[in-house]
Amino acid sequence: MSTEVKDPTSAAVDPRLLVRESGVKGYIDDFQRRLKGGDLGALPVAIGLIIIWVTFYSLNENFLAPQNLSNLALQIAATGTISVGIVLVLLLGEIDLAVGSVSGLTGAVLAVLNVNQGMSAGVAILAALVAGAVVGALHGFFFARVGVPSFIVTLAGLIGWQGLQLYVLGKEGTINLPYEGGVAMLTHTFFPHAVGYLIGAVIVVVYLLLDMAGARRRAKAGLPTRPISESVVRALLIAVAIFVAVYVLNQAEGLPLALVIFVGFVASFDWILRRTRYGRMIFAVGGNAEAASRAGINVRWIRISVYILSSVMGAAGGVMAASRLFAVNQSSGGNNELLNAIAAAVIGGTSLFGGRGSTYSALLGMLVIGSISNGMYLVQLDSSVQFMITGSVLLAAVVIDSVSRRGRQSSGRA
Amino acid sequence: MTTVLELRGISKRFGAVQALTDVDLKVDAGEVVALVGDNGAGKSTLIKVISGVITPDGGSITWEGKPTNITRPHDAQTLGIATVFQDLALCDNLDVVGNLYLGRELGSGGVLDEIEMEKRARELLRTLSVKIPSVRIAIASLSGGQRQSVAIARSLLGQPKIVLLDEPTAALGVEQTAQVLDLIERLREQGLGVILISHNLADVRAVADRVVVLRLGKNGGNFRVADVTHEQIVAAITGAQDNVVARRQARTSRKGEGEEAKA
Numbered sequence: 001m002s003t004e005v006k007d008p009t010s011a012a013v014d015p016r017l018l019v020r021e022s023g024v025k026g027y028i029d030d031f032q033r034r035l036k037g038g039d040l041g042a043l044p045v046a047i048g049l050i051i052i053w054v055t056f057y058s059l060n061e062n063f064l065a066p067q068n069l070s071n072l073a074l075q076i077a078a079t080g081t082i083s084v085g086i087v088l089v090l091l092l093g094e095i096d097l098a099v100g101s102v103s104g105l106t107g108a109v110l111a112v113l114n115v116n117q118g119m120s121a122g123v124a125i126l127a128a129l130v131a132g133a134v135v136g137a138l139h140g141f142f143f144a145r146v147g148v149p150s151f152i153v154t155l156a157g158l159i160g161w162q163g164l165q166l167y168v169l170g171k172e173g174t175i176n177l178p179y180e181g182g183v184a185m186l187t188h189t190f191f192p193h194a195v196g197y198l199i200g201a202v203i204v205v206v207y208l209l210l211d212m213a214g215a216r217r218r219a220k221a222g223l224p225t226r227p228i229s230e231s232v233v234r235a236l237l238i239a240v241a242i243f244v245a246v247y248v249l250n251q252a253e254g255l256p257l258a259l260v261i262f263v264g265f266v267a268s269f270d271w272i273l274r275r276t277r278y279g280r281m282i283f284a285v286g287g288n289a290e291a292a293s294r295a296g297i298n299v300r301w302i303r304i305s306v307y308i309l310s311s312v313m314g315a316a317g318g319v320m321a322a323s324r325l326f327a328v329n330q331s332s333g334g335n336n337e338l339l340n341a342i343a344a345a346v347i348g349g350t351s352l353f354g355g356r357g358s359t360y361s362a363l364l365g366m367l368v369i370g371s372i373s374n375g376m377y378l379v380q381l382d383s384s385v386q387f388m389i390t391g392s393v394l395l396a397a398v399v400i401d402s403v404s405r406r407g408r409q410s411s412g413r414a
Numbered sequence: 415m416t417t418v419l420e421l422r423g424i425s426k427r428f429g430a431v432q433a434l435t436d437v438d439l440k441v442d443a444g445e446v447v448a449l450v451g452d453n454g455a456g457k458s459t460l461i462k463v464i465s466g467v468i469t470p471d472g473g474s475i476t477w478e479g480k481p482t483n484i485t486r487p488h489d490a491q492t493l494g495i496a497t498v499f500q501d502l503a504l505c506d507n508l509d510v511v512g513n514l515y516l517g518r519e520l521g522s523g524g525v526l527d528e529i530e531m532e533k534r535a536r537e538l539l540r541t542l543s544v545k546i547p548s549v550r551i552a553i554a555s556l557s558g559g560q561r562q563s564v565a566i567a568r569s570l571l572g573q574p575k576i577v578l579l580d581e582p583t584a585a586l587g588v589e590q591t592a593q594v595l596d597l598i599e600r601l602r603e604q605g606l607g608v609i610l611i612s613h614n615l616a617d618v619r620a621v622a623d624r625v626v627v628l629r630l631g632k633n634g635g636n637f638r639v640a641d642v643t644h645e646q647i648v649a650a651i652t653g654a655q656d657n658v659v660a661r662r663q664a665r666t667s668r669k670g671e672g673e674e675a676k677a
Contacts, residue, residue, distance in 0.1 A: 292517075
């Protein structure tokens with residue numbers, strides 16, 4: 001088929017089309033339209049986070065102290081890593097209830113291999129991740145191949161893997177990790193001040209270069225491009241956010257390795273989701289599995305692979321939790337690990353209905369949940385209140401998701 | 415004009431139901447053939463035979479003069495038959511570019527080349543004069559006609575020679591229907607053969623060159639649109655001609671005008 005333009009006027013623009021005006025007015029109009037259409041993105045979370053921080057700061061000034069923020073960063077890293085895997089599963093419109101148990105089980109595998117069997121930390125961590133992959137493959141097999149609803153498969157996993165965790169841990173039920181061991185280093189390493197700034201600078205420069213290279217290619221291909229000013233403003237905002245964070249963390253012990261790992265997972269999976277064929281397939285299956293299948297996408301394989309990734313991320317979270325506590329015990333991965341990981345993904349804006357979301361919601365949502373539990377601990381609120389407030393925040397997030405979905409439907413964008 | 419696809423004596427039986435009996439269908443390059451018939455007349459079965467979803471029990475299929483077999487959807491695609499199904503196979507959450515290239519994304523090493531895809535998508539939609547706000551807008555934001563246009567445009571990416579459209583104007587408004595009909599005419603201008611299934615005879619008469627009527631799984635008529643009336647098509651669909659009175663009327667009033675190859 002010829003691709004040349006036969007009649008340029010035939011491509012005339014429909015007068016009802018939404019054309020964004022240039023300049024500041026364009027951004028404001030665009031923003032208002034998105035607000036009305038229920039396309040809120042990360043806005044409610046960002047506002048919620050600010051409210052939470054201001055509230056706790058007014059109750060206790062130590063809340064925003066560098067040392068406490070450094071603690072917060074370490075507290076959210078493990079569960080946040082698990083939440084990244086949950087985001088992938090939610091994008092398919094499915095659920096994984098087993099990640100908490102999987103993180104406990106793989107933590108136990110790690111501890112047994114590293115401490116009892118005397119394997120090196122690297123090998124033990126690798127084995128824990130492989131164990132996670134095997135578990136995920138089993139979930140995926142029963143869900144995608146046998147056709148058991150994902151809720152049931154992973155509910156069985158939630159119970160079953162916890163049992164296996166107890167079995168692996170043996171009679172004592174607790175295995176302590178050496179304080180100076182390789183596993184402990186994961187969450188107890190802090191970068192020197194200069195290295196922290198250097199890492200921040202590299203991220204900003206790489207972002208800016210990639211953005212400019214992309215803009216140049218788009219211009220060359222004759223496609224509409226973002227104005228340079230917008231790119232620069234974006235890069236500046238990112239730079240300010242990163243450098244403020246590094247500066248504050250440097251006032252405490254420095255930039256923690258655990259935070260770099262967590263944010264690294266978030267950024268890499270975001271890139272995979274938006275820039276690779278595999279990520280596009282995940283969105284397609286989550287949006288319309290039938291259409292994806294007709295387009296030649298192997299839906300079954302995508303589902304199995306996402307469950308594998310989810311459990312591997314659960315395992316990575318388990319390794320980080322074990323590292324932070326210097327121990328794995330019978331309650332590792334229990335408690336609220338699972339619920340917090342799912343709540344974080346949803347609070348951060350990933351839709352429960354599939355096909356919409358980003359791994360950055362794991363970061364944002366984890367900041368919200370982490371801030372609440374950290375702040376309540378700081379102002380010495382009872383854990384009963386803590387549960388009730390976390391529950392309310394989760395409900396609020398799902399309400400926003402459902403209402404904005406309705407908004408999208410009424411403005412024809414569901 | 416050269417005949418691209420020719421079906422002869424196609425029969426298909428599902429258990430006790432004889433869905434198709436000795437059906438013939440011929441499509442030339444640059445020709446729009448409308449396939450009409452009442453519910454249960456065998457239109458869908460015939461479309462499935464052509465698109466390789468089901469294999470016929472008997473009959474022969476000729477592609478560009480050579481006998482061929484279509485036993486699975488993949489065969490149809492490799493020959494150059496693209497099917498746009500009635501329930502649009504689009505992902506609401508992906509943008510137009512994402513949907514156009516779904517399953518055949520451009521790029522290297524698994525990394526998407528968004529810029530090349532966007533460029534080609536814009537060119538494709540411009541050639542077809544498909545009007546959408548932006549190729550970066552999610553499918554969910556588009557009107558029914560725009561979605562149908564995107565679905566049809568997507569079928570063209572595989573460079574087909576025949577496009578099968580299953581009820582492309584069902585549930586569309588007046589203006590949106592016109593958009594889709596315009597698009598079908600543009601496919602014809604580009605030398606593609608189009609098989610259009612529709613219940614809407616106004617659309618059929620507006621855009622098709624030929625009307626093939628199926629009735630109870632058999633050929634019920636084959637007319638040139640130029641020389642057939644609305645009533646004659648309806649009569650062929652409902653079988654109102656299949657009685658003595660109608661046949662006599664036809665003999666006396668029209669003297670055989672219009673029908674050229676009644677089976």
